[in-house]
Amino acid sequence: MATGAAGGGSASMDTYREARNWLLMPAWVTLAILVLVPVAMMLIYSFLTKEFRGGVIWEFSLAAYDQFFLDRGLFGDEPARIEWTYITIFWRSIWQAATATVLSLAIGFPTAYFIATRPARMRPIWVFLVTIPYWVNLLIRTVSMKFLLRDQGTLNDFLIAMGLIDTPLVIVNTNIGVQIGLFYSYLPFMVLPIYAAVERYNFTLSEAAADLYASRTTTLTRVILPAVKPGVLAGCILVFVPSLGSFLAPDLLGGARNFMIGSLIEEQFKGNAGNWPFGAAASMILLTLVLMLLLLFARQQVKAGKTAG
Amino acid sequence: MRAQFDIKTYTGFRAIALVCLFILYAPLIVVAVYSFNASQSLTNWEGVSLRWYADVFTGPESGKFKQAARNSFIIATVAATVATAIATLAATGMVRGGRFKLRSLSFGLISLPIMVPEIVLAVATLIFFSSIGFDRGIMTILLAHIAFCIPFAYLPIAARMQGIEHSYEQAAQDLYATKRQAFTKILLPLMMPGIISGFLLAFIVSLDDFIITNFVKGAGVETLPTAIFGSVKQGIKPNIMAISTMLLGVSIVMVTISFFVSKADAIR
Numbered sequence: 001m002a003t004g005a006a007g008g009g010s011a012s013m014d015t016y017r018e019a020r021n022w023l024l025m026p027a028w029v030t031l032a033i034l035v036l037v038p039v040a041m042m043l044i045y046s047f048l049t050k051e052f053r054g055g056v057i058w059e060f061s062l063a064a065y066d067q068f069f070l071d072r073g074l075f076g077d078e079p080a081r082i083e084w085t086y087i088t089i090f091w092r093s094i095w096q097a098a099t100a101t102v103l104s105l106a107i108g109f110p111t112a113y114f115i116a117t118r119p120a121r122m123r124p125i126w127v128f129l130v131t132i133p134y135w136v137n138l139l140i141r142t143v144s145m146k147f148l149l150r151d152q153g154t155l156n157d158f159l160i161a162m163g164l165i166d167t168p169l170v171i172v173n174t175n176i177g178v179q180i181g182l183f184y185s186y187l188p189f190m191v192l193p194i195y196a197a198v199e200r201y202n203f204t205l206s207e208a209a210a211d212l213y214a215s216r217t218t219t220l221t222r223v224i225l226p227a228v229k230p231g232v233l234a235g236c237i238l239v240f241v242p243s244l245g246s247f248l249a250p251d252l253l254g255g256a257r258n259f260m261i262g263s264l265i266e267e268q269f270k271g272n273a274g275n276w277p278f279g280a281a282a283s284m285i286l287l288t289l290v291l292m293l294l295l296l297f298a299r300q301q302v303k304a305g306k307t308a309g
Numbered sequence: 310m311r312a313q314f315d316i317k318t319y320t321g322f323r324a325i326a327l328v329c330l331f332i333l334y335a336p337l338i339v340v341a342v343y344s345f346n347a348s349q350s351l352t353n354w355e356g357v358s359l360r361w362y363a364d365v366f367t368g369p370e371s372g373k374f375k376q377a378a379r380n381s382f383i384i385a386t387v388a389a390t391v392a393t394a395i396a397t398l399a400a401t402g403m404v405r406g407g408r409f410k411l412r413s414l415s416f417g418l419i420s421l422p423i424m425v426p427e428i429v430l431a432v433a434t435l436i437f438f439s440s441i442g443f444d445r446g447i448m449t450i451l452l453a454h455i456a457f458c459i460p461f462a463y464l465p466i467a468a469r470m471q472g473i474e475h476s477y478e479q480a481a482q483d484l485y486a487t488k489r490q491a492f493t494k495i496l497l498p499l500m501m502p503g504i505i506s507g508f509l510l511a512f513i514v515s516l517d518d519f520i521i522t523n524f525v526k527g528a529g530v531e532t533l534p535t536a537i538f539g540s541v542k543q544g545i546k547p548n549i550m551a552i553s554t555m556l557l558g559v560s561i562v563m564v565t566i567s568f569f570v571s572k573a574d575a576i577r
Contacts, residue, residue, distance in 0.1 A: 016401055016406055019402070020409065022402075023398045023401050023406065024398070024402040024403070024406075024411075026398055027398070027418070027419055027459060027463075028418065030395055031418050031422070031459065034437075034453065034455070034456035035418075035421050035422055035425070035456055036418070036421075038430075038434050038436060038437035039429075039433045041437050045440075055439065108329070110321070110322040111322075113319065114326040117318065124572070126326075129333075130329070132561060132564055132565075133333040135510075135517075135560050135561075135563075135564045136337065136517075136557055136560045137516070137556055138519065139537060139541075140337075140340075140553040141336065141337070143340075143545060143553065144336035144337055144553070147339065147343070147351070147550075148339055157352070184332065187329070187332070187333065191329070203316065206316045206317065216319065245426030245427065247520055262428045262520075265428050266428065269432065269435060269524060283428070283432045283433070286428075286429055287425065290426055
């Protein structure tokens with residue numbers, strides 16, 4: 001299988017130094033053709049003219065970005081004002097993703113901390129239990145959540161049977177439904193990096209804090225949290241980024257009023273809107289947001305690494 | 310010792326951890342239980358029955374689901390195999406290739422499919438195939454899957470390789486093994502747990518993908534997730550819960566194998 005290119009080099013650190021470029025070539029070529037070139041094509045498409053039944057006409061145009069940011073009235077002859085429709089959809093997506101992130105942090109941090117303070121042989125089992133749901137089909141998990149949260153779903157049946165409520169709680173087709181769906185989709189992503197950080201945390205620091213009469217809460221917020229901050233940030237990024245561009249949770253658990261970026265983009269290609277340049281432009285704006293966020297995060301991690309070292 | 314234990318523990322964290330597990334599993338368990346419901350209705354429980362499983366295999370929608378399942382498994386097998394081969398080569402180059410200038414750039418490229426939001430990758434791939442006039446169908450799904458499976462296969466393989474000391478290959482060569490023998494007889498078997506685990510994860514990721522598949526599939530070509538999505542759009546039906554439960558089983562079995570394979574290392 002992998003033997004063809006191997007063989008050269010010394011048996012030291014860099015056994016395959018000479019073969020290195022050949023070993024990496026298939027990955028470079030595949031990913032360049034199937035990821036880098038497509039993203040470049042998408043950028044080009046966002047500056048082309050739309051064809052009505054989907055597709056593009058090869059003529060330079062700023063119409064997609066114009067439509068996204070500017071409102072020129074119904075007939076396009078009024079002075080340009082800011083178009084709020086799409087900015088609102090982006091803003092709502094950011095808000096939904098942020099809420100899901102905060103929810104995941106509230107449940108994920110204590111869970112990760114608890115797992116990291118288990119005896120060493122119990123930890124892999126806990127990690128395994130938290131990881132399994134991530135590997136279960138996201139579509140199936142979202143459908144399951146919908147089944148649970150429906151008006152006649154298991155949750156409402158249970159609450160009514162317990163006598164806690166008389167009429168079913170309406171969760172599906174609301175913002176809260178989407179938030180719960182996003183939270184549920186990406187919760188394991190919050191737990192794992194925080195767990196990794198807490199496991200490396202030196203608990204003698206907590207002892208030192210206690211010796212200096214710090215309360216438990218102060219120890220948590222002033223000693224433990226700063227020490228595990230990179231893990232917490234990584235968890236937040238890993239929940240926030242996929243939530244932002246998510247399609248399934250808003251589509252299945254939200255209604256028309258809970259439209260998010262993912263649905264807006266999907267509609268340009270699969271739905272009736274059929275405006276490829278506009279869909280490409282919206283994707284570029286989303287990609288830019290995400291890359292900026294990842295860049296900020298990377299700088300933060302480098303800083304954290306420096307202060308820790 | 311006792312004091313240290315107290316310092317570590319926060320009251321309530323155990324409860325929250327248990328709540329976390331409950332949240333993660335409750336929806337899956339509820340669906341699995343209701344897939345065995347004898348009733349036509351979703352909510353009334355009328356006893357245990359396998360009728361919805363029978364419905365999946367012989368019911369009116371069985372033809373569609375069988376075709377979708379066949380497509381899904383063919384695509385997942387081929388995509389995971391190709392991605393694992395590419396990732397194994399790449400991991401060997403990255404971990405055993407010494408220091409080199411393009412290292413972090415290469416790592417960035419390999420992890421790109423995980424970092425870019427899935428919907429963006431879906432749009433880009435659709436536009437790419439459309440612009441070069443590549444007809445949408447099984448082939449476009451397969452190519453797209455190979456690309457996003459690479460990082461999932463790469464990570465466990467590279468992690469495994471980093472844990473293998475160079476001294477094993479060195480010892481083999483001291484005992485007059487050729488470099489090729491050192492690779493095939495020593496390094497590759499040691500890497501096997503990582504390779505198997507990478508393959509299984511890539512397989513699941515491919516089997517599960519909805520968003521990218523939905524964009525690049527041609528009309529009439531369905532995989533299990535797109536067929537399920539189409540069906541769910543008209544309302545959740547009991548046969549969907551039976552399919553979901555079976556897919557759930559496949560994922561759990563594969564992840565469990567992957568977990569035990571990667572744990573089963575005699576050499577540390």
